Every structure is written in structure tokens, then in C-alpha cells.
Amino acid sequence: MSAPKFKRVALIGLGLIASSIAHAVKWKGLADTVVGHARSAETRATAREIGLVAEVFETPEEAVKGADLVILCVPVGAMAAVAERIAPHLAEGAIVTDVGSVKQAVIEAVGPHLPAHVHFVPGHPLAGTEHSGPRSGFATLFVNRWWLLTPPEGANTAAVARLRGFIEGIEANVEEMEAAHHDLVLAVTSHTPHLIAYTMVGVADHLRRVSQSEVIKFSASGFRDFTRIAASDPTMWRDVFLTNKDATLDILGRFTEELFVLQRAIRMGDGDTLFDYFTRTRAIRRSIIEAGQDTDAPDFGRSGAPKAGE
Numbered sequence: 001m002s003a004p005k006f007k008r009v010a011l012i013g014l015g016l017i018a019s020s021i022a023h024a025v026k027w028k029g030l031a032d033t034v035v036g037h038a039r040s041a042e043t044r045a046t047a048r049e050i051g052l053v054a055e056v057f058e059t060p061e062e063a064v065k066g067a068d069l070v071i072l073c074v075p076v077g078a079m080a081a082v083a084e085r086i087a088p089h090l091a092e093g094a095i096v097t098d099v100g101s102v103k104q105a106v107i108e109a110v111g112p113h114l115p116a117h118v119h120f121v122p123g124h125p126l127a128g129t130e131h132s133g134p135r136s137g138f139a140t141l142f143v144n145r146w147w148l149l150t151p152p153e154g155a156n157t158a159a160v161a162r163l164r165g166f167i168e169g170i171e172a173n174v175e176e177m178e179a180a181h182h183d184l185v186l187a188v189t190s191h192t193p194h195l196i197a198y199t200m201v202g203v204a205d206h207l208r209r210v211s212q213s214e215v216i217k218f219s220a221s222g223f224r225d226f227t228r229i230a231a232s233d234p235t236m237w238r239d240v241f242l243t244n245k246d247a248t249l250d251i252l253g254r255f256t257e258e259l260f261v262l263q264r265a266i267r268m269g270d271g272d273t274l275f276d277y278f279t280r281t282r283a284i285r286r287s288i289i290e291a292g293q294d295t296d297a298p299d300f301g302r303s304g305a306p307k308a309g310e
Helices: 016-028 040-050 060-064 076-089 103-114 157-169 180-209 221-230 236-241 244-269 271-288
Strands: 005-012 031-037 055-057 069-072 095-100 123-125 144-151 174-175
Touching: 005 016, 005 060, 005 221, 016 031, 031 060, 040 055, 040 060, 055 060, 060 076, 076 103, 095 103, 095 123, 103 180, 123 157, 144 157, 157 174, 180 221, 180 236, 180 244, 221 271, 236 244, 244 271
Parallel strands: 005 031, 005 069, 031 055, 069 095, 144 174
Antiparallel strands: 123 144
């Protein structure tokens, strides 16, 4: 059975995720037309230059007219304003979804603005790179990655199924869960790790000022990978931490407790505790690889990502 095909998909925001969706939709033939809007004139110009979508609009209101699928690809903090602007222009029966890293805050920000004649199905693709902008996308970004859906209570089941089919059509894995549970899980798997990465790079930056350029010059693989994570879009991550504050602080507190255990083991020369701890955590990394969510390649398989057809 082929994936459901939409007549017109509107992408609001044209960064990494949106541009990858555009490439993937073309690759799989999942829509007759894909259009888009970006707040920045420079981004709109770039999208037109590379032919990312069929048409790039100056305003989100224009972009959503006639669309039967609207995907909000803007920072979480901008969702409410965008939803308010597009609401009067949404077609009857249209499905509205998003790609935000936080879900409860998005439901609270977007839901109240949407008219009763559209179907709101929040989503979050667990895929990305440290790059941003319309040139950064590629069609295979979502292949075998998870795309979580958090339909609010009373969501139209046919709309959820149609969106699910669309996402599976670009070869992503789909799972549904409650928004609050999503936010807690992501605080563990994404939000807190990013915060720690930003912190570690900040510490290194301070040391770099003391030791000239040595921290940069002699960067080992651990610090290199921290800097890759910390290179992510600052606007997006600012909004993530402000809107998923409780879950992030909860996990950060647990991290601090674990760190104290390791500090004590190092201070006391407790090699057995350290060895046992590292053995358990190493097994988690192996499980991630076995689940097909990463590779054991030195570059984690992230270099040379192809566009569709390449």
C-alpha cells in the first residue's frame, strides 16, 4: 500500500528539517506540490535559488492557503504567533503538524489558535545534524529514524493515520505517545545532553583563553563530538530549555547526583565502581548501534549524506 499523497504541503520555516522534508517528499512523490515560507528574506532567496520548493511566499498566511498538510518548522517560541497568523487561512480538513523538540508547550501554544475545521497532530522527528538553513537538508535524513506523534485527546484518528502514512512514506519509524511523556523522554535523550555539551564547550572556551589555542589545537574525539552537538541552532535550544524547563531540571538533577558518585569514586581511588559504571554505560551505546540508530564508524556515519537520487 502506497503512502497517502497530499495535494499541497506547506512548510513554514525552511531550515534543516523543512528542507529535508521537501527533498524527501520529492524523492518519494508524496505530494503534488510543496510550497514554503521563511521569515528571513535571505532564506527565502536561497530557497528560490536552489529550487527547494515550487513556490516561496513572503508570508505564512499566503503559504498555507489551499494546503492539506501544513508543517510548522519554526522554533518552539515562535509557534503561537505563527499559528495565530495562519489560522484564518487554513483549508477545511487540513492537517497541521510541527517538528518541535518539545510537545506539551507546542500543544498549549498552537492548539487554542486553530479553527475546529482542521486537525492538529503535533510531531517530532528525532533526526538532525549540527547544520542549519535551506542548503543543509537531504532526503535521507529521516530514513530509519523515529518520528514521534503526540495527538491531543480527541484527535481525529483518520488524520493521525494519514499523517503517519506520510511520515512512513519517507521511511521514518513512527510511534505515538502522550506529550508529557515525550518531554520527559527527550529531556533524557536530547535536551540534557545538549545542555551538558554546551557547558563543556563553555568550560573549554574559558581554558582556551588561559592556554592560548591548545584546547582547540589538540581537540580529541570526545571534545570534538561535544562541539558538534553544541554547534546546533541557539534559538531552537534556547526555546527548548525555556519550554521544557521542569523535565530538563529533573534530569539535570539526576545527572548531578550521578556525577557526585563518579567524583567520589575518583577521589577515593575506587576503580571497581568506575569500571562497573563504564561497563554498564558502554552497553547502552552498543544497544543504540544494534537498534540501527547510529553506526560504529569513527564519524558516526554523518559525513557525505546524500540527497535523493545521488
